Amino acid sequence: MSTFQAPRGTYDLIPPRSAKFLAVREAISTPLKNSGYGYVETPGFENVELFARGVGESTDIVSKEMYAFETKGGDKLALRPEGTASVLRAALEANLHKAGNLPVKLWYSGSYYRYEKPQAGRYRHFSQVGAEAIGAEDPALDAELIILADQAYRSLGLRAFRILLNSLGDKECRPVYRDALQGFLRGLDLDEDTRRRVDINPLRVLDDKRDSVQKQLVGVPLLRDYLCDACKAYHEEVRALLTAAGVLFEDDEKLVRGLDYYTRTTFEFVHDGLGSQSAVGGGGRYDGLSEMIGGPALPSVGWALGVDRTVLALEAEGIELELPASTSVFAVPLGDEARRVLFGVVTELRKAGVAADFSYGGKGLKGAMKNANRSGARYAIVAGERDLAEGVVQLKDMESGEQQAVALDVLIEEIRTKLV
DSSP states (O other): OOSOOOOTTTOOOOHHHHHHHHEEEEEHHHHHHHOOEEEEOOOSSSHHHHHHHTTTTSSHIIIOOEEEEETOOOOOEEEOOOOHHHHHHHHHHHHGGGSOOOSSSEEEEEEEEEEOOOTTTTTTEEEEEEEEEEEEHHHHHHHHHHHHHHHHHHTTOOOOOOOOOOOOOOTTHHHHHHHHHHHHTTTTTTHHHHHHHHOOOTHHHHOOHHHHHGGGGOOOOGGGOOOOOOOHHHHHHHHHHHTTTEEEEEEETTTTOSTOOEEEEEEEEEEEGTTTTTEEEEEEEOTTTHHHTTOOOOOEEEEEEEHHHHHHHHHTTOOOOOOSSSOOOEEESSSSSHHHHHHHHOOOHHHHTEEEEEEEEEOOOOHHHHHHHHHOSEEEEOHHHHHHTTEEEEEEETTTTEEEEEEEEGGGHHHHHHOO
């Protein structure tokens, strides 16, 4: 037993379960790579002000959950609690928006950090795959991202998820709604922290999951009744495009998401098999974020999907992914000469694209064959001095148990033919 353990609220990804996480990341990113999105990777920490300005001072993420620290040089940094602000910062710093090809379409994958009370589906370190389309205001772009996320989940076999959709209006109509909402909320029996939130960002109160708050929100003014004509038309176009694409969604007038930068389209993917942590991902349009962090006006939209929660959703639906075998062929040498020859065979198999492994440590036949079994390999290559003298090896089918002698000079091609 090691002296050290993973910090509370974190986890290690180890085989064989880690293969499932890799498959989920690949499934989520594949539709993006097929739709013009290029990969971006940002540091695990940023200037703390990037998140304070972009995500919002009033959010729980910034006020309670962010890992912030000061370096020896006096820089105030924070482990990234989400991806959008970092990706937009990187795009602005690299002047991608000036290349003349808008929107800039980017996808990313990585770990994020929030100081939260650990529970199933909510960790202090978690993994997401995200996508951002920067620099264009077009309902087709909003619809595209939702469709790609839906496509990714369906490619994994998920069916019991729902897409919640809402519009948060823009700088023209939201202030009017904000005033009406504040007037309503100030008449409720709320704790001091929530009252402070009413003054700073009242929409966040709608996102409060506590029953004591939700019970008082009966009759709360809804943003849909305050949307300007432009926002109504924009939202209806998003809805029409999704419907035409056969993507099912539910209108949710109270959906606001947990970040301050969202405008107009906002959406969430939820899975009812996950209990209280039902959100597996979400996103929306953030037309003012670039200006918030010192950039030019760049209307943008994006989402992030939780890899951890997607894996939990797969397990809730009893879905077993068809994962490629980590090892197709396992070589078992008997004797020093066989070790040299079969090590060369394994190297050639790998060059030919065949997943192959080798019995290291000089084990005997019985121990080596146990390793071959545990590896999940379809075939084992066994060879001793007599086999090599005859120019052959024994090729054993690990499923049927059948074994045949195969000439060394045709072994690679024989194995490739059998694995097709």
